[in-house]
Amino acid sequence: MRTVDLFCGCGGLSLGFSKAGFNVVAAYDNWRAALKTYGLNFKHKAEMLDLKDVALSVDTISKDNPDIIIGGPPCQDFSSAGKRDENNGRGDLTVCFAEIVSRIRPEWFVMENVERIVKTEKLQTAKDIFRNAGYGMSQAVLDASLCGVPQKRKRFILIGAQGKNDGFMEPVLKKNLADRPMTVADYLGDSLGLEFYYRHPRSYARRGIFSIYEPSPTIRGVNRPIPKGYVIKHNDPIKSIEGVRPLTTIERSYIQTFPKTFRFYGNKTELEQMIGNAVPVNLGYYVANAIKEYLNAE
Secondary structure (H helix, E strand, C coil): CEEEEECCCCCHHHHHHHHCCCEEEEEEECCHHHHHHHHHHCCCEEEECCCCCHHHHHHHHHCCCCCEEEECCCCCCCCCCCCCCCCCCCCHHHHHHHHHHHHHCCCEEEEEEEHHHHHCHHHHHHHHHHHHCCEEEEEEEEEHHHCCCCECCEEEEEEEEECCCCCCCHHHHHHCCCCCCCCHHHHHCCCCCCCEEECCCCCCCCCCEEECCCCECCCCCCCCCCCCCCCCCCCCCCCCCCCCEECCHHHHHHHCCCCCCCCCCCCHHHHHHHHHHCCCHHHHHHHHHHHHHHHHHC
16 A cells, blocks of 8 residues: 655654555655654655645645555644643644545545543544545554553554444454563563663652563653662662663664664754654554454455
């Protein structure tokens, strides 16, 4: 299927769909550093495009003749890490994604976002647009740690297809989930050279030390050193912070299941943001395989 990735970032969703055999032919975003990274790793075109400009976007993307449009509109306005104001401006990009898809009308679309989007009016507006364009939809909140990713990361997935009934994909989306969460050690073994690492908590009341024998907490767009005088919490799996360190930027990309051969471009802040914002590659692969399984069953 000819696949176009909108809000492609550094390419996690594209790489997952490519691994599953989808023919990704184009990608678009409005973030230069992410597009530069994307271009270092894919041979198809990746272009700057202001996806808020729906008319221009439709004219540009229609030329790619997509069978499926995939994408993760920026989610900061819905995220627990943000201000949770869906009217801040970026929430509008979810509606823009729906408008673009509804006007181009590929056979399929996949939209990825944070779990909290289910509580927003923007999602309901987007779904109304999709429905009016003839799409039946299936949705699920997937825990990435049950989808081949060594990370507790819940993501909202909305899949649409022309002429289908709502809920058509939900059984296949859920049937291949793992029986238990994947740990860092399951995925990377002892290749990190550590057993415990620091991940900066959102609140100092929460623990900040994690073991490779559990899933990583959600990779975010910030990565800070252990503060001086860090007080060990009752549920930190250590008695001393000696030898404990944060994961490096590149190690964090491994937790997002980017391959070690993947090349990144940008300064440290840009890299942390694009890695933290990325769709885990194996989560994209899981969703793409679910679509393939559904099509093969048909």
